[in-house]
Amino acid sequence: MSRGSERLGVSEDEHYRERAQRKKELVDRRIARATIDRGVIVVNTGNGKGKSSSGFGMLARSLGHGFRCGVVQFIKGSFSTGEEAFFRRFDDLVEYHVMGEGYTWETQDRGRDIVTAGAAWDIAARMMSDEQFDFVLLDELNIALAKEYVSLDALLASLAARPPRQHVVITGRGAPDALVEAADTVTEMRVVKHAFKAGIKAQHGIEL
Amino acid sequence: MSRGSERLGVSEDEHYRERAQRKKELVDRRIARATIDRGVIVVNTGNGKGKSSSGFGMLARSLGHGFRCGVVQFIKGSFSTGEEAFFRRFDDLVEYHVMGEGYTWETQDRGRDIVTAGAAWDIAARMMSDEQFDFVLLDELNIALAKEYVSLDALLASLAARPPRQHVVITGRGAPDALVEAADTVTEMRVVKHAFKAGIKAQHGIEL
Structure with missing residues (x-):
């Protein structure tokens, strides 16, 4: 007192x-x-940790409400991850695609990267046109946009035409300005510090 | 070309x-x-969206690896959330506590808030002293620290003494400097824009 x-x-x-x-x-x-009560577009960008993991947290939330969900992972894919192992269990509610064949510096083949990203985009576009999907997570799509493997105009058109109650979450560093403009909620994940720079390996349960 | x-x-x-x-x-x-291969301390802070959802995404990753996990939600609790509905299903691997009785401006009773936070802290401290827990999520703990409902010194002591392979994730705006110092990975979630400010209600699957 x-x-x-x-x-x-x-x-x-x-x-x-x-x-x-x-x-x-x-x-x-x-x-x-x-x-206002409608589906939202959420973008997680910046160089810090938490862009994808936040997307997967919203996926868990959506499953808690019994939502039908779609996931496309655009870039990762040459290694298995905890999120994939976990969310693939819910195949009655989650359609899960891992389309990348690893980071582009792993494949070292631009032609193959473009084909892979195009196939991933076709699935994403189909999900965004289908009102059965309440929640769509397009993980690391911003990387594919920056490399022009996926057309920004096509994405903006799909977002604008999607079912009004559908949520779409897009992650990856370097979100383009026009996507930020179109989105409802945008967060920049800013690095304050990162374990990797202190010599700590990527950890299961945290990064993988 | x-x-x-x-x-x-x-x-x-x-x-x-x-x-x-x-x-x-x-x-x-x-x-x-x-x-270096060891458990890490991850802090998600800042005013933007994604602090808690990233924590729940890492929880999902951890479950994908079969980790034993503990969750204490410090502030929320007067309303049910998608994440709680979802993760409570995995009670063989997740010990889940929602200790808050809502935001402090809902209870309007400092004495009750302190008792509630103290009980939540006791559970968190027990989890951090138990090597059975591979992953501990202390959601919105930073709020309880800022209000001095939970002792920062006690937290730092528990973190320092925890099992070496245990990951601890702490969320909430206003992380104290000493916690940032002790942590391995710290992200500031920065608001670029938020749907709520444009008049859009908190959405199931996104915020709830």
Whole structure:
């Protein structure tokens, strides 16, 4: 209890209650103003950790609501991951595609990369045109956009024409400006520090 | 094919292969330098979306590897979420606690908030002292630290003394400097834009 509060005969607990009450009113007003109810486009970009893992967290949330979900992983794929092992178990609700044959510096074959990305894009476009899909995760698509393996115009057209309640989450560093413009929620994952730079291997359960 | 490349008789595909080869060597050298193999502390902070969902994505990854996992949600709890509905299904591998009784501005009772946070902390501390847990997610703990409901010193001591292979992920805006210092990987989720500000309700599968 602060001395000033004591002098006025008002306890710290009462101050706390008053502050909480004002905060509640503010939050309630904001919630009351947010009345639009529709599918959203979420973009996770930047150089920091958490872009893909956040996408997979939203996938888990969606499954918690019984949503029908689609996943296309555009770039990774030469190694198996924990997320793939886990989410492939729910094949009644999740259609899961890993289309990449590894990072492009692993394949060293531009022609093969373009064919692979094109096949992944065809699946993504089909999901976004199908109202059966409540949630679509296009993991590392921004990398394929930056390399022009996937057409930005085609993506923007698919997003604009998708079913109104469908959520689409797109991840990867270097999101193009026009995608940021089209999106509803965009987060830049900024590196403060990373274990890898301190010589720690990529860890199962964290990166893999 | 660029004109310069043609003149030299080197195709764009060959250039691509050379660039990819150099990139591969660089990445391989970096991977070779990262030789330390141990549990990491990951902190997701900042005002943007993706702090908790990234934590839940890493939880899914961990389950993909068959890890034994613990989750304590410190602040949320007055409403049910997709992540809770989903991850509670895996009670053979996940011990899941939702300790908050809602945001503090909902309870409006500091005494009750402190008791609730203390009970959540006791569970978190027990998990971090138990080598059976491979992965521990302390969701929104930073909020409880900022409000001094949980002791930063106690947290730092538990982190330092935890089993060497255990991963701990801590989320919430306003991570304290000493926690950033102790952590291995820290990401600031920065808001570029958010649907809520455009009047769109929190969406199942995305925020809830």
